Amino acid sequence: MALRLPERVPGLPVLALVLLLLPLFLGNEFHLDIATQIALIAATVVGLNLLVGYGGQVSLGHAAFFGMGAYASAILTGTYGWTSIPALLCGALLVAVLAWTLGRPILRLKGHYLSMATLGMGIIIAIVINNEGWLTGGPDGLAVEPLTVLGAELSIFDHYSLLGLEVSGAMLWYGLAALLLLLAVWIAQNLVDSPIGRALRAVHGSEVAARVVGVDTSHYKLLIFVISAVYASVMGSFYAHYTGFITPQVASFEHSIELITMVVLGGMASTYGVILGAVLLMLLPQLLTDFQDYEMMMFGLILMLTMIFMPKGLLPTLSEAVRRLRPRPATTPASGQE
Template structure:
């Protein structure tokens, strides 16, 4: 029989897949498809970041730097040197993983505010390099990125494609790809969490001293999850670059790093499906508040502040606890 966690994991994946299948029925135009595709790509990024922050307890305020490196590596490799998209994406992920390992070994020895400042510095350094290396990256003006070449199939937001005999637009094809990638990212994260590596990460978050006493190599596991989360960001950055068709150093900015960590905190640290909800909410809120014009930023901040005051554990864990509490009351505490 499946244990409770595996049942919950399978149920969550099925629900997420059903939502992604049903969602196109409510998308009325290409802009909606572009928005939800961006949501899926960013949601997959924060699923990786949540492994570092939510399960290992290690903060990162410069994670957009790895996202930007993946985007620019792919953009340069495919646009300047004529690489195919998949080799460029894989090579970029490997390169970013190596950089994350080299950088992570020393800075992950730090704790608290010192670790936050170190990761922030890494993000700033990457953003400065992308801004200043005009000959390679185009500088602040950015650079164009070719359409995604997927096993000989060129995927562009402006194209028209036939899928199992059904004609779909480019944005619809991108939505399908992003949805599949998100499901794969969630599946991998859930399996990692339940593996011996995941249990080691949870012990590190609980107490590094206690974890070390029972034989957990805390430095190794912290570096490993730092690399995994960076590779997540790199792969999603590569896909984002192809999807947008144009990138600027904003993809590695401090503001984007803060947005990513806010999605994790808002959705619920340690909740894989919660951080997806956090990503959706923070991508939707600016669209919903656009009519308030100059008050948009104030209301955005107010909503976040009230959410964190009244839902400190995050949106999904709080809502789940409320529903579970009501169920227990109705069943007389037997649920």
């Protein structure tokens, strides 16, 4: 009994602790760079998980929203000289309006039809970004200005003095990405525990039943679609500022598949699970540098194997296994038989 872990590990403080201690274990700036990107992508996936994991609606075009946010920031700050935050908000607003407009007809569809519609939408957006070279720089990509916050430029290459300490820009960016991830998780968890979350889970369980008990299903589906699109857009903006250069690949179908694979692998409807999914899949290309050609195949294989052997995803399956291994707390002896 004394060894028994609490039933619910307080996720947010643990995540914060991990993010805080992580830089101590990172060997060089390259590792820090990857960690920062992982945090930004993980936050995107936390948003996507709201739609896929909790709402039960599959989106195969989410990278398009990510890409729109990235390009909105790149174009508004680069070509039109805006500062970062208004550009980011403008991009998010644009994406929200688009997601709302498109989501209304699309979310009437179910199952494969919904997947097809989001797939088509994503590809169209990617093609527009690719072809409108005068605006987006076309397939060769676009350089992005560094992030400016309150008039100060946050470049990964500079050094800053913070409370008398010399801090590298890369480290500050890591801190920012970590904060964004924590914020993303916090918002997601509050949404999930709110009436919206309950309504969504009812939709996920059975849309008909949810409608029968009086849940306005299409309203909630649309709401969560817009929210997760805005998540993607905002993270896309930060990502663009961070990497300093974007190409239409950020909005591509392949990127959408990567994002959805992270959700499925990590564990649908498990916020910390999808973060784990993001970490694993982002590290994959760095670990398998000699198998670049097979990356897409690898994603497909992971997706298939997860679906077959761990339909709940990595983290939920693991935590269930741990729970089963642990001796049951004092209950009736009969339950020992499982």
